[in-house]
Amino acid sequence: xxxxxxxxxxxxxxxxxxxxxxxxxxxxxxxxxxxxxxxxxxxxxxxxxxxxxxxxxxxxxxxxxxxxxxxxxxxxxxxxxxxxxxxxxxxxxxxxxxxxxxxxxxxxxxxxxxxxxxxxxxxxxxxxxxxxxxxxxxxxxxxxxxxxxxxxxxxxxxxxxxxxxxxxxxxxxxxxxxxxxxxxxxxxxxxxxxxxxxxxxxxxxxxxxxxxxxxxxxxxxxxxxxxxxxxxxxxxxxxxxxxxxxxxxxxxxxxxxxxxxxxxxxxxxxxxxxxxxxxxxxxxxxxxxxxxxxxxxxxxxxxxxxxxxxxxxxxxxxxxxxxxxxxxxxxxxxxxxxxxxxxxxxxxxxxxxxxxxxxxxxxxxxxxxxxxxxxxxxxxxxxxxxxxxxxxxxxxxxxxxxxxxxxxxxxxxxxxxxxxxxxxxxx
Amino acid sequence: xxxxxxxxxxxxxxxxxxxxxxxxxxxxxxxxxxxxxxxxxxxxxxxxxxxxxxxxxxxxxxxxxxxxxxxxxxxxxxxxxxxxxxxxxxxxxxxxxxxxxxxxxxxxxxxxxxxxxxxxxxxxxxxxxxxxxxxxxxxxxxxxxxxxxxxxxxxxxxxxxxxxxxxxxxxxxxxxxxxxxxxxxxxxxxxxxxxxxxxxxxxxxxxxxxxxxxxxxxxxxxxxxxxxxxxxxxxxxxxxxxxxxxxxxxxxxxxxxxxxxxxxxxxxxxxxxxxxxxxxxxxxxxxxxxxxxxxxxxxxxxxxxxxxxxxxxxxxxxxxxxxxxxxxxxxxxxxxxxxxxxxxxxxxxxxxxxxxxx
Numbered sequence: 001x002x003x004x005x006x007x008x009x010x011x012x013x014x015x016x017x018x019x020x021x022x023x024x025x026x027x028x029x030x031x032x033x034x035x036x037x038x039x040x041x042x043x044x045x046x047x048x049x050x051x052x053x054x055x056x057x058x059x060x061x062x063x064x065x066x067x068x069x070x071x072x073x074x075x076x077x078x079x080x081x082x083x084x085x086x087x088x089x090x091x092x093x094x095x096x097x098x099x100x101x102x103x104x105x106x107x108x109x110x111x112x113x114x115x116x117x118x119x120x121x122x123x124x125x126x127x128x129x130x131x132x133x134x135x136x137x138x139x140x141x142x143x144x145x146x147x148x149x150x151x152x153x154x155x156x157x158x159x160x161x162x163x164x165x166x167x168x169x170x171x172x173x174x175x176x177x178x179x180x181x182x183x184x185x186x187x188x189x190x191x192x193x194x195x196x197x198x199x200x201x202x203x204x205x206x207x208x209x210x211x212x213x214x215x216x217x218x219x220x221x222x223x224x225x226x227x228x229x230x231x232x233x234x235x236x237x238x239x240x241x242x243x244x245x246x247x248x249x250x251x252x253x254x255x256x257x258x259x260x261x262x263x264x265x266x267x268x269x270x271x272x273x274x275x276x277x278x279x280x281x282x283x284x285x286x287x288x289x290x291x292x293x294x295x296x297x298x299x300x301x302x303x304x305x306x307x308x309x310x311x312x313x314x315x316x317x318x319x320x321x322x323x324x325x326x327x328x329x330x331x332x333x334x335x336x337x338x339x340x341x342x343x344x345x346x347x348x349x350x351x352x353x354x355x356x357x358x359x360x361x362x363x364x365x366x367x368x369x370x371x372x373x374x375x376x377x378x379x380x381x382x383x384x385x386x387x388x389x390x391x392x393x394x395x396x397x398x399x400x401x402x403x404x405x406x407x408x409x410x411x412x413x414x415x416x417x418x419x420x421x422x423x424x425x426x427x
Numbered sequence: 428x429x430x431x432x433x434x435x436x437x438x439x440x441x442x443x444x445x446x447x448x449x450x451x452x453x454x455x456x457x458x459x460x461x462x463x464x465x466x467x468x469x470x471x472x473x474x475x476x477x478x479x480x481x482x483x484x485x486x487x488x489x490x491x492x493x494x495x496x497x498x499x500x501x502x503x504x505x506x507x508x509x510x511x512x513x514x515x516x517x518x519x520x521x522x523x524x525x526x527x528x529x530x531x532x533x534x535x536x537x538x539x540x541x542x543x544x545x546x547x548x549x550x551x552x553x554x555x556x557x558x559x560x561x562x563x564x565x566x567x568x569x570x571x572x573x574x575x576x577x578x579x580x581x582x583x584x585x586x587x588x589x590x591x592x593x594x595x596x597x598x599x600x601x602x603x604x605x606x607x608x609x610x611x612x613x614x615x616x617x618x619x620x621x622x623x624x625x626x627x628x629x630x631x632x633x634x635x636x637x638x639x640x641x642x643x644x645x646x647x648x649x650x651x652x653x654x655x656x657x658x659x660x661x662x663x664x665x666x667x668x669x670x671x672x673x674x675x676x677x678x679x680x681x682x683x684x685x686x687x688x689x690x691x692x693x694x695x696x697x698x699x700x701x702x703x704x705x706x707x708x709x710x711x712x713x714x715x716x717x718x719x720x721x722x723x724x725x726x727x728x729x730x731x732x733x734x735x736x737x738x739x740x741x742x743x744x745x746x747x748x749x750x751x752x753x754x755x756x757x758x759x760x761x762x763x764x765x766x767x768x769x770x771x772x773x774x775x776x777x778x779x780x781x782x783x784x785x
Contacts, residue, residue: 032742041742072730072741077690081683082478082727089474104589104685112605124587172576174587174687181586198576201689412586419523419593420604 022334024061024323026051026316027069027087029080029097032299035202036075036099036227038257039308041299043098044070046312048298049291053283054320056290061323062333068298075227077101084109093323093340094118096315100175108420111135115337116344120315121146121251121274125178126412128374130345131424133413137344137373139318140366143250144408145377146272147179147222148400150248151186153270153381154220162191167218169209169225169233172198176224179250181412183222185404203229210236223249230258238265244384245270251379254391255307259384267386270394272379275314276362277391279305283313283358307391314363321357322347341427345370364397370426374409377402430778446628463617468610476609477682479727484616485677486723490703490715491627492670497701498710499631500663501643502552506564508696509571510668512688513541514675516581519590522603522680523583530595530602530680534619537676538669544571545668552660556646568697575688591685603680612681619677623670628712630666639663640710671700706756708768717767725752 030044031037051066060066069090071083080102084095095110095117097103103123110117111134118137119127125144127136141149155161168183170176180196187194195218197209203225210233213221221242225233230253237247245268249258254271287304291297303309326335326343335343348367354360364378381395417424430451437443447453471480489511496502518537521528548567552560575581582590594604601607602615630636638659641649650656679686686692699722707718726748733744763770777784 030741032740033745037742070741071734072745074745077683077686078482085474085477100587101589101687101690104587104591104687105683108591108605108684126586173689174589177588178586201693415585419591421594 022064023091024064024066024335025069025087025091025093026066026319027071027083027090027092027095029071029073029083029087029095029099029102031073031075031099033072034074034076034227035204035229038227038231039252039255040075040098042255042257042303042306042308043312043315045297045299045301045303046309046314047096047316048312049287049304049309050313050316050320052291052296052298053287054316056294056296057286061320062327064333066320073097073099073102075099075101077105081105081109088113088115091337093335093337094319094344096120096319098122100124100178101173104174107133107136114341116341118315118319118344120311120318122175125374126409126416128372128409129413129424130370130373131413131426132417132422133373134427135341137368139347139368139373139375140349140364141251141274141377141379142374143175143178144182144405145374145400145402146250146379147182148186148377148405149272149379149381149398150222150250151183151190151192152398152401153248153395154246155190158219160190161220163193164220165193165195165216165218166220166222167195167197167213167216168222169197169199169206169213170223171203171225171229172200175226175252179222179224182405182408185408186401189401189404199225199229199233202227204232206232206236210240210242213237213242214240219246221247223247223253225249225253230255231261234259234266234269235262238262244268248272248381251307251311254382254384256389256391257306259386260389264386266384269384271382271384271391273307273382273391273393274363274379275307275310276359277307277310277382277393279310281359281362283362286358287313310362314359317357317359318347318349321349321353344368345373377405430775430781432779444632446632460621464614468614471609471613473609476613479724480613481616481682483719483723484613484620485674485682486699486703486719487620487716488623488677489671489674489700490707490719491623491712492667492672492674493700494704494707494710494712494715495627495631495639495670496663496667498704498708498714499636499643500639500660500667501646502549502660502663503557503561504564504667505561505694505697505701506548506567506571507671507700508692508694509568510541510545510671511675511678511696512571512575512692513544513668514538514672515679515686515692516575516590516688517541517672518676518680519583519592520581522593522595526593526595530597530615533595534673534676534680538673541672541675542665542669545664545671546661549661549664549668552664553657565694565697568694572688572692575692587687589685589687590679592680595680603684605684607681616677616681619673623673624712624716627666627670631710631712635659635662635666643710702756704766706759706766708766711766711768713771714766714768717771721755721767722752725755 031040048068051068055065069087073080100122103119106117116135121141123138125142127133127138183194249271251272251274259266322343325346326339330339350365366375377400378397380397382391383394432449496504514537517540518533521533551563582588592603600611638654641654642659703718703722706721708714729748733739
């Protein structure tokens with residue numbers, strides 16, 4: 001009992017001491033430890049570096065400084081809840097937890113507390129229906145559009161997937177299971193056979209799964225992994241001599257750290273991408289000048305230009321742009337989470353804006369509306385060049401099969417609305 | 428001086444055999460209860476409830492459950508996470524199939540379902556013991572998690588396999604779902620903890636508990652003096668799983684609100700539960716609480732000190748947390764192999780004699 005009281009007193013004292021001044025608070029529920037840190041560290045670095053850049057170069061957003069509130073989750077949902085509770089009282093504007101499990105936790109909680117959640121390319125796909133999920137956004141792309149993009153690419157490359165076999169090697173969790181429903185629907189349309197190969201957390205041991213693939217010889221493999229699971233899967237695929245060009249990862253399975261351990265053998269591996277690759281964009285010069293050279297880089301500063309780092313920058317950029325929209329809409333610089341939500345719902349990213357931000361062609365152009373919190377779902381395809389040690393874009397941003405995905409989103413969001421007594425409406 | 432039994436005269440058997448025979452103990456117990464029920468709910472913040480008190484209370488329930496099986500009956504179990512999952516999924520199915528059912532009964536019935544599953548997996552304990560039983564219960568852990576991942580009926584065919592707790596009430600007060608007030612969550616868990624602890628305490632003091640302890644201390648001798656190992660072991664599995672199931676149901680419905688079986692009820696949870704009872708003290712209800720406080724609250728406290736006060740980077744703090752908690756576990760086990768409860772017992776013995784130990 002003694003420890004309880006001690007912890008209680010300490011926790012109360014700590015939560016009570018929060019400073020009060022105008023600032024834009026962005027909680028970063030990061031994971032720099034554990035089996036998923038390989039993706040978590042660069043993303044958190046990118047997110048923090050972009051916010052630092054905005055402060056150093058532009059003096060904040062509309063004159064108000066941004067503040068990153070980092071909290072370590074270890075990709076663990078219970079710790080994610082603890083982080084959410086610890087940070088929400090400090091004026092948190094938006095949550096980007098980079099974890100499907102934590103997103104599922106936050107969807108009901110953040111909706112009740114009135115704080116927007118932006119699950120960029122992860123989370124619950126049917127959150128794209130903004131009439132049911134008023135506070136949840138998942139633009140510019142989600143798992144179902146990703147699944148469709150991968151199938152479309154192979155379909156075009158192969159000249160028809162009819163009679164082919166496609167294997168989905170997935171992380172056996174909510175994250176990995178998300179695309180299954182879409183892939184099943186698409187298999188009816190394209191006539192391929194879907195083979196499901198689950199891999200349990202953390203995925204360091206995949207011998208039996210790849211033996212199964214060697215025996216059943218699928219024509220294509222889709223990889224839906226995260227953290228150490230990716231490296232192991234690509235290494236195992238190389239071990240059974242699975243043709244790398246017939247293997248494609250979702251955007252969470254397409255970072256440098258995933259392919260480098262397999263060395264030359266990973267040459268030709270493909271992955272979907274949400275953003276541009278490399279650091280050949282004007283914004284990186286600014287990051288170098290204002291953040292890295294000033295000694296303000298987050299983490300070790302060695303991740304700049306990697307795929308997850310770029311995604312962190314992109315996520316931060318979308319958040320900052322939404323703040324600008326919200327500030328303009330409500331003509332106040334110090335916005336609330338509710339205003340932030342309005343800003344996100346009226347966000348419009350076009351090429352002129354991207355160029356002005358130093359990110360020409362870095363991401364797709366899109367706009368958000370109340371009906372569509374998911375954006376157009378565009379994704380590009382990249383391929384790993386092991387000799388050069390870099391990703392090359394081999395297919396530009398392309399639209400997914402919304403005829404198939406649209407009804408699925410409507411169906412799943414309707415089920416959620418019925419379960420939780422929500423009347424779909426715009427806010 | 429303060430803490431002594433001298434001068435306390437018991438005039439009836441019930442007085443003599445009560446849980447807290449010493450007045451000082453008894454009054455501390457009642458004061459704690461009064462503070463917990465009548466003072467804390469008025470001050471509890473959302474963070475305190477969701478990140479500190481509710482997980483502590485739920486882990487205490489789970490630890491009491493495991494302590495009955497392992498601490499009192501001597502059957503080592505590594506299936507705690509799996510049994511918690513049974514409780515959680517049973518609670519989810521009850522909540523969604525019978526929306527009008529009171530949440531209290533959903534949780535209770537989830538415990539009953541888990542008790543049945545526990546008895547089923549307890550059957551091997553009649554033939555095997557020790558490490559071999561640990562491996563058999565480990566099989567339960569993996570089988571149950573696999574089952575809830577594999578069969579879509581358990582998660583109502585949702586796309587991601589996640590289960591989400593709908594809003595349910597007790598006497599018109601919301602207990603589950605995102606709109607729950609912190610004090611409601613806290614009080615609901617506290618009420619169940621107190622019930623569970625009272626039941627467990629009285630079971631272990633009675634006929635059944637003595638049978639369990641006889642089996643634990645020497646099963647052959649117990650059999651010779653007339654303890655039926657079948658009923659003793661299976662009743663331990665049933666009661667233990669009932670409590671663990673209640674813990675799992677609360678873990679899902681009140682604490683997290685949405686879970687994914689592999690992550691929320693994986694092998695890690697089994698280990699945490701086992702650590703709690705080993706650190707707290709095997710065969711002690713009080714130890715279950717202290718152990719839960721140590722394992723659940725210490726990381727939160729350390730994190731708040733290192734990140735909140737010292738402002739260390741979050742990753743360094745997370746690594747230090749492992750080192751410090753690990754170091755403390757080793758230290759405590761070296762200083763007192765029988766757990767924190769034994770440490771407390773020793774302190775009490777010393778207090779009785781203080782200040783004249785000779």
